[in-house]
Amino acid sequence: MFRWDQVWYYLFQDPNFTFLQAAWITLWISVVAQAIGVVLGLILALMRTAKFSPFRWIAGAYTWFFRGSPLLVQVLLLWTGLPKVIPMALLPQWACVLIAFSLNEGAYMSEIIRAALGSVDSGQMEAAKALGMPYGLAMRRIIIPQAMRVIIPPLGNEFNNMMKTTSIASVIGLMELAGTAQVYGAQIFITFELLIVATVYYLLLTTIWEFIQRWIERRFDPGRTNVAVDEVMQKSFSQRVAGFGG
DSSP states (O other): OOOHHHHHHHHHOOTTOHHHHHHHHHHHHHHHHHHHHHHHHHHHHHHHTOSSHHHHHHHHHHHHHHHHSOHHHHHHIIIIIHHHHSTTOOOOHHHHHHHHHHHHHHHHHHHHHHHHHHHSOHHHHHHHHHTTOOHHHHIIIIIHHHHHHHHHHHHHHHHHHHHHHGGGGGGGTOOSHHHHHHHHHHHHTOHHHHHHHHHHHHHHHHHHHHHHHHHHHHHTOTTSOOOOHHHHHHSOHHHHHHTOOO
16 A cells, blocks of 8 residues: 655655755765766867877777766676776775766766867867967867857756766665665565655756756856957956856
């Protein structure tokens, strides 16, 4: 018999904050893995466009492997396979999940960032070089800020998906939302009820992120304000990327 009272109890009256703690684990793993994935993606995207061919081969092989194999398999390779290759390399559950998620996300972000960089008119880089800007400075001051408008929407979708994909971590016993629902539900025979509670928390997290993503996209809307070119150029890189500052 389905027990609604247990659903309401764990949603509103849980004295041990069991699901709040699980939601925090889900959230921080998602945030850290996504941040690392963005950095890796940027490095890989630059490697894919480099003139030095070994860089392109390494980045291409990396992307091929992590996009071509399931994330669950990658988590299990770190959790069960790595200790067999390196006996002393038994990582904690959270570390296996964080590493696997970060490496996997880096492969997907590399394609997003590479496409975004390619969307910027090549004349922008040529103009920067004509002004005497080195490649790194031109990327930081000219190319990447413009590419961010293209990166933000798929980046937001990737993070939304990341929060839901953390449920894979329950396979190796990490007590995030899905794992908490399964473990506690099996103990007192209310697994279905607690899965509904976990679903509510997932919906809450993704809904909040949806509002944040829309706000960020509005900040990057090129038609939001008419700012003079010289004023934009006077801003720092962080100010132009974040959309604030004078």
